Amino acid sequence: MFKINNLKTIILTDKSEGLSDHYGFQFQFNEGLNIIAGPNSRGKTTINSCVFYALGMEELLGAHNDKALDKALKEEFTIKGDNEAQQGVNYKVLSSKIILEIENEKKEVVCLERFVKTSDETKKTSNITIYNSTLEHLDGQGYEGIKHQLYFVNQRGNNDDVNGFYNWLSNFMGLNLPQVSNASRVDNYSPLYLQTVFSALFIEQTKGWSDFFATMPFFGITKAKEKIVEFLLDLNEIHLSTRKDILNKFKNSLLEEWKRKIKAFQYLEKQYNASILFVPEELTTEKSEIDKISILFSIGEEEKVSFDYYISTKKQLVLDIENQPLLSVKENREKTILEFNKQKQEYSDIKDYIDRFESKLSVDRSQSKNLDSQLVVIESEIKDHLNLQKVFSENIINENGANHCPTCSQLVTTNLISTKKINIPQLTLEENTNFLRSQKKIVESSLTSLKETIAEKEMLFSYFKNTLRQKEILIKSLSKDLISDDRAFAESEIVKRLQIEREIENLNVLKESVTELKNDLKDLATKYHNNDLEIGGLANSEKKDEDIIASFESEYKNILFSFGYESNEKYQISINRKEPFKYFPVYKNYANDTNPQSIRINSSASDFVRNIWAYTISLMTVGANHPGIIMFDEPGQHRTNLASLKQLLVTCSKITDRQIIIFTSIDKKINEDETIDLDFLLQGLGKHNLIRLSDSKKVIKKL
């Protein structure tokens, strides 16, 4: 848990006399309720965005680095004179920074310093410096001798690297960010990024009121909103689901492995010209099913024989040849001619087949080569896209900068493909990077499968060639027999015997491979079974979670109805335990309604805003892992009424051990009949800290 003590903005301007002549603002925040009130455009949003920025949360405002901030902090601002009619004085910002003093449960106080605009290259806006000191001390005694450390915000690893800012901040808050499954990470896991958690804490004034956690940046975390709730409420589910995920992934990998093994059978079939029967296509944990797998050989058109029979006939053949007296060529001539013709026919058939096979193989090979070169192109494109994005995010070149001709102020295009007449709509750099990444994935996956097929085909190819060679040798010896002296011994018989012997050897190899594969399958089946048992076991540890959710639900409903929610009856509203809208409020027509509906659709606009108030507050009061701070910018949205707004302040003022910061306009119409009346809101309100902005002047002044 942590709270904000002080916020200070320091600006050095072109009109500053000396380096210590500063402009800016400073505000003190207390535990409990803080209200920042003032008329429109006095700088509430500036203060608000400074808090986001100092905590490295500007992504929730929809931008990186200083782009999230108002131009008053980085370009120029005006200070009006006391007299209304007087012209204001313009100041150009030379450099500016924000200092935020925060304190954690252990009473450790630190100051976060982040530059908005800097003239010094060593000070980057993407870094935050932590000073182990109070703001008062820094102001009084200066920075000398104070321990400090630099952390980075906008780079890879900002959540888990020791020098990453969010890693530091979560440690400071005493929170341990869990690992969650993340589709956009190579290893499939990432920490639950702190920026996503803060979207449940800081409600920004425009987008923030449109949905629960509406400003959450996208990082590819699976079911990110659910994970945030699980984390804040400290539910077991978050660890369970990660474990479940791992188990499910393992399960899938087992299934894939199974498929690969099954393929290996087909491959053996082709290689040995056998048929392997009873191969279970789908994974089975029945061992007897696996034992059933057997090898058959066809010896005629229809006739098939078992492996043992086949091998024994081959062995018999060898014996027969051995037992026969060696025939001379003459005695064997008729047989030789027949055999010669038969072998020749077979030879040309195989040769034909091989030729066709080879041409197919070469098509595959050239395709693979093509894909390889495509992959190289895509990879270099992705790299360049990332490089260019970095150029913009580090502000080396300002993407939205001076693209107008200084003389005629015409727009200078940065898009080299469209012309004045033809405009080609293009993906942005980020969109295109994502697009290219998915392209890369497609190419990679087709490459892997293609390479597998090629490897298989190459094996088969060499087997075919080998068969062809054997035939060649046999034909050669047969033809030799045909032209040699009639009295000589027939060579072909000997060659034939040798070949059959080799065939028997091969058959034994086949048998071994099949047995080995069967054992592999049994192994897989055992692993699969154990994995399934573990998945089943996880379901039992959910009772504790249910207690937490139940107390969260009742807190939420009580707060919600105290705000004057009237779109539905109390019994119709509940926190959903299952998908869809898991952990979020839903509307049910009756108690056992199996089709819960989104609370947003079933509430009026103002009632939905009340929902966000209640939901955010109860997450804080019930959540064991909640950082202990919430911030509402303009909660008086969508014609909520003044009474509700007052009730919000009353509810918040009763929470004294956390910090609530509310920014509100005053004298603005909240609906047709009411304007926001600060006096009415504060009347009889409990303990609170009011920061009242000036009615006439903006927030930035001489310090």
Next chain:
Amino acid sequence: MINIQLDPKPLSISIRYNGYYKLVLLLAIIKYCGIGQKASLELVHIVFWSLRSETNYQVLDDLSKQVRKNLIPWTFEHGIEEVLSLGFVNAFIERIIVTNTLEIKITEKGIQILKSIQEFQLFQEELSKISSLGKIPKSRLQSANKSWSII
């Protein structure tokens, strides 16, 4: 009546059509290949052409290292005029006249941009290719251009 509405979907376009990408390369070309931090349009075009493929690069690299004295037919780079205007309005480059021809000179601001790009180690591949080409004197380029060969 049926009302047909065409909804253009954004396309994925190669980064080679991004003005800023080419601007970065342009700055590098002027700095590394041009003599005196300035380059003629001819030089800019031919270096961009050489970056299109390995074969092209080899030809120009050979010319730069004086392994060959002629060039194969080469082409102008698309969109250079936009890239130049982008550079001018941002004041990364400026125009100067050297012996009656227009040349592009890199400004201090442009050099700073390149420096920070190097610091972040961005576009390493392209930049190292450009810098390893080295400075190509105008006279060598001109004489090579007079004798094109097919390979």
